[in-house]
Amino acid sequence: MSIHAVKRAQCHLAWDNSISPALHVQSGDTVTFDCLDASNGQITSSSTVSSLHSLVFAQLDQVNGPVHVAGAAPGDTLRVDVLAAEPAEWGWTACIPGFGLLADEFPEPALKIWSLHKHTAEGSQGGEGGGPVPGEYGYAWFDEARGIRIPLRPFAGEMGVAPAEPGAHSTIPPYRTGGNIDTRHLSVGSTLYLPVGVEGALFSIGDGHAAQGDGEVCGTAIETPMKVTVRLTVLKDTPYVQTPHFSACNPHASTEEFYCTTGVGPDIREATRDAVRHMIAFLTAQHGLGRVEAYMLCSVAGDLRMHEVVDMPNYVIGLMLPKSVFTRG
Template sequence: MCKSLLLSLFFIVPILFISCKDEGKDQTHSTTKIEKSVNEITPEFTLTKDQTHNKFSSAIEPILKVKSGTIIEAFTEDASDEQFNLNSKVEDLKNLSFEPIHPLTGPVYVEGASPGDVLKVTLHQIEVGDWGWNAIYPGFSFVADSIKGEYLRIYQLGKDRTHVDFNENIKVPLNPFLGVMGVAPPTEEMLSTIPPRANGGNMDDPNLTQGTIVYFPVFVEGALFSVGDGHAAQGLGEVCGTAIEAPLRVVYQLDIIKNKILKEPQYETNDYYATTGFATTIDEAAKKATLYMIDYLMQEHNLSENEAYALCSLAGDLKIAETVDVPHMLVAMHISKEVLGIK
């Protein structure tokens, strides 16, 4: 759904309509070095933050169709859909509606993407907007049964800020990233964006930041890729229920990988490769992330099943990425590229 530009335009940007690159040939999914400088990146299209929806469904019409290899600049709203502002107080929490939560910019249709393919998303640039908020909402947090309070704090941000002052002694570094990224699931049902799923969704993993490449399984024609839920800073787990929720400017590239099947998203940086697993318990999510890493090591590094399993124990790091969407959890396993002989 689209909102009025006058009501929701936070960043004022031109919409560019420039020809896309030729659709890519079949690609293999192998671990790669990520070397392109952000200064070399030129977006071919711009999506403004009024071009949003807040559900995951194959029935949502795309706002843009592009070829494989296209670079897109997208502006996103904060997770509340601008229900807060720089003057908001903790009393405003009582008026928070969850209905518009997670406005997502998109979806983008990638020509040639079909079920069974993989959508490679390269996050070239991520810049934080001018402000953000962090809150504890009653009943919505990892330990909501133990901590009952309400809390809201507004932060002044900006693309040149490197940290925020939590108090006079504590400084929190900024690491802007997208809390929600995903392709459309294979259903016309309008699914909530709150939990992570096999299509991606509310992954809330702070490792999915500038320079990371994320791989999504494709479930519908065109993939229908969307982004939103910008975070300026967040620890692994997002235990209080929110990060510093903020609007973002994001530049990303979409490439189709043929002849490669993933069950759930995976990602890589220059330093490591990672698999993810979602489930309704930490145990099950961790098992899935481990099994997906074993599959990756067997397919991409020619290890036997037992060798891959042993290497996961010797060099694999399980990380709890998402806990707040109880009972939905997301766990990632990282393995160093230096260990894999890639660096």
């Protein structure tokens, strides 16, 4: 295994399989990315709401990379193990006019700058022996006077590979090859599986989030610059990975882990149906269930979640199935 790095300046603003790789690695190598926040540095820790009026939207949601992984070919799967995610000491959340689930009801710009506090062994609470809750990086005060405190669970909102289709594809929406999936469960310790569309996969990452709720309803999380480290491994013979799949810990129950399959598309009902279809395919391939058995298991033990609902034209719907139902591994 080798360790590599992608610099902050090695970024791009579209998913495009013609972009030259910033780095070539072998399957199983580890890569650290130094990423700016989703504003591409246009918002800083000293910004005010007036900064939103001068945002250049064409510069938003840049991603770092791409990374060419030797041996990756169309039809393969790229396994992405999230090893570390280190946010800056500050972040921002904004209501941006024309953006978000209730954009028509919140037309005025608003900006909140956060101070992000990392847990220390002495000062953290809630975990075993007084340590931090597993997966919780630290905290930020939403309103300290009112006692509203947000646990931090950093992750990269953008993780994806280049699409097979030629041309430049916006980094704003999610795709079946990943992209702006904004799925908060993909924090340290999780594993993401992406369907490879081109030789070398051409993996990129960005859009650091210190915390986010499912759906990211106002269109921004706690956006922050971030250093994130992943291990990239090529997998063969995984035809059931047709959209992003992942394995992760439940942020609300630190001892629970789950499998998740997703549906990605412009029709929320069809994306939901795809999430279920993909879990059925996973269960038949990995656990030997019949399709009817798998469908029933999804109904009695699976949880449907809206992971991303604002980055149009596509939604990301996940079906999460607890690993604990499989008592024999």
